[in-house]
Amino acid sequence: MRIFVTGGAGFIGSNFIRYALSQDADVRITNFDKLTYAGNPANLADIEADPTTADRYTFLKGDICDHDHVTEAMAGHDAIVNFAAESHVDRSITGGAEFLVNNVIGAQIVFDTARHLGIERTLHISTDEVYGSIEEPDSFVEGDALEPNSPYSVSKASADLLARSYGVTYDFPITVTRTANNFGPFHYPEKVIPLFVTNLIDGRPVPLYGEGSNVRDWTYVIDNAAAQWLVLTQGTPGEVYNVGAGNELTNKALTYAILDRFDLRDEDAEAMIQHVADRPGHDLRYSVDTAKVRALGWEPAHSFTDALDATVEWYRANEAWWRPLKDSGASDRRGLVDAGSTGT
Known part of the structure; x- marks a missing residue:
């Protein structure tokens, strides 16, 4: 074909x-x-x-x-x-x-x-x-x-x-x-997971929209x-x-999951979260029924936990891929030059 x-x-x-x-x-x-x-x-x-x-x-x-x-x-x-x-x-x-x-x-x-x-x-x-x-x-x-x-x-x-x-x-x-x-390898670092992971690799805070209550399904x-x-x-x-894989998380829960992989918990985790003004018109929750594609025989082969572990390790091991993108301003969105904005 x-x-x-x-x-x-x-x-x-x-x-x-x-x-x-x-x-x-x-x-x-x-x-x-x-x-x-x-x-x-x-x-x-x-x-x-x-x-x-x-x-x-x-x-x-x-x-x-x-x-x-x-x-x-x-x-x-x-x-x-x-x-x-x-x-x-x-x-x-x-x-x-x-x-x-x-x-x-x-x-x-x-x-x-x-x-x-x-x-x-x-x-x-x-x-x-x-x-x-x-x-x-x-x-x-x-x-x-x-x-x-x-x-x-x-x-x-x-x-x-x-x-x-x-x-x-x-x-x-x-x-x-x-x-x-x-989420996964080769994700442009304006989006939330590669942005947060690469920020944390550099010891920088992560910018969380509003209170982080928006829900997304991560595949x-x-x-x-x-x-x-x-x-x-x-x-x-x-x-x-x-x-969709059915891994629904609030943005705040996702943030904590990423911080945990950098051994940042409790007060140390909170200190690394930079709350920023919410996105205009920010949808609260996305959720799709996937029965139709699963009827074809598809189901996720990776748990969210294992996939997030693998993703963090990929960015640790591939700084040569993402560093030039960050240095050229890939994470600078809507005026948040110091930390970069979140994306979905």
Whole structure:
């Protein structure tokens, strides 16, 4: 199978590429990525250096908003996986235009090109944030209404509805996955877990939004990659699948879990927490029902505890990867230059 992956130099995309190449020796992947600030060729340096994968992986620098280039590059592939997106909520709050361009117009170009080329399978990667917030103990199912509350989530919800329209209007089904928060290796350090871990490695405080009562479901990125692969290869074309591991934690509980891995507890832990002004329109709780993807045979292979341990150790061992990003201002969000803001 020849797979055309957009945004494959990013966090989830690069982990998916690595996973997909490990699943089938016949898989060939073209990684089409614009290499914006969060797209990093170093994320896949091991794939390019490994003789068992190097000849099955091709990188093309390109913009999904460039119709002619997308058409030329996509031709000849059997499947499309669209990871390409602007993804950070804080960035969308300070400027939403590029989110609408890349996440909506770019998605439309990918979908339309796949339709005209007759690609057999198209998978669009979305987010649980399109549903908005939900109170305990309920969880969103795939048919629930979309009520996005940030410019980022609005752009992703728009692309989801666009995908639906391609099935209704053109009878060209595009499968969508709505994923919960991910964490793991190669995560750009503007997001909460790599930001907090790298801050603590440097002995710096961690910036916690408000009282830290917002709840997120955390999925190890390798488990998420396995879910995306399963949906791509065995899911029903045109359907929507929620993906989440069921590890719901308040941001404060997550913060304590990270601090604990640096032997910071009680008063020592509190001293390292910097409470900062809450994000505007901050959704209180995300929670998705994942029965549909689990019915395909997926379940997380890693516990949250083990995955967080592995993630912390990865950042300890790979300072050469994240240090240049931090030094160039990757963690400086919304005026919080000293500590960096949280992200989801």
